[in-house]
Amino acid sequence: MVIAIASDSAPKEATLVAFLPSAPEPKVKAEPEPIAPNLAAQPFLPVRPVVTRPRETPWQRRIWYGLAMAGHSGAAFDGWTTHRAVAGGYGQEANPFLRPFAHSYAIYAATQVSPLVMDYLGKRMMMSQHGWVRKIWWLPQTAGASVSFLSGAHNVGVVH
DSSP states (O other): OEEEEEEOSOTTOEEEEEEEOSSOOOSSOSSOOOOOOOTTOOOOOOOOOSSOOOOOOHHHHHHHHHHHHHHHHHHHHHHHHHHHHHHTTSOOOOOTTTGGGTTSTHHHHHTTHHHHHHHHHHHHHHTOSSHHHHHTTTHHHHHHHHHHHHHHHHHHHHHO
């Protein structure tokens, strides 16, 4: 290192200005220290998913398809008996949403909307994150099919 001295008119007074290096020093050392491996390191464990989604069993799938067929069959039966009762002049459609379709064959398609909604709701309930909802997933389809068959039976009674 070189020491730079500034001199004034008085030669006795020397002021130390700065320590200046003779050459620039590297910021990183040329010989890095070896990294010691961590002896406590364990192999990676498999990661489990944070959220597990419920799955349907083959038995639940069979029951769901059976209830879907029952619901759509009941809706077709209700549509047929409603059309027969309205066309024969024995009564009128009480449901305001189905009333515009009661005098035509469109009643068959219109009555299939409710079972579709119940099928979707039952499937969503089967896959729910809540255990109490998964236990009653069959209820919407069963209730829809029951109401359709009861309505059809009522219509048959009106015609006869």
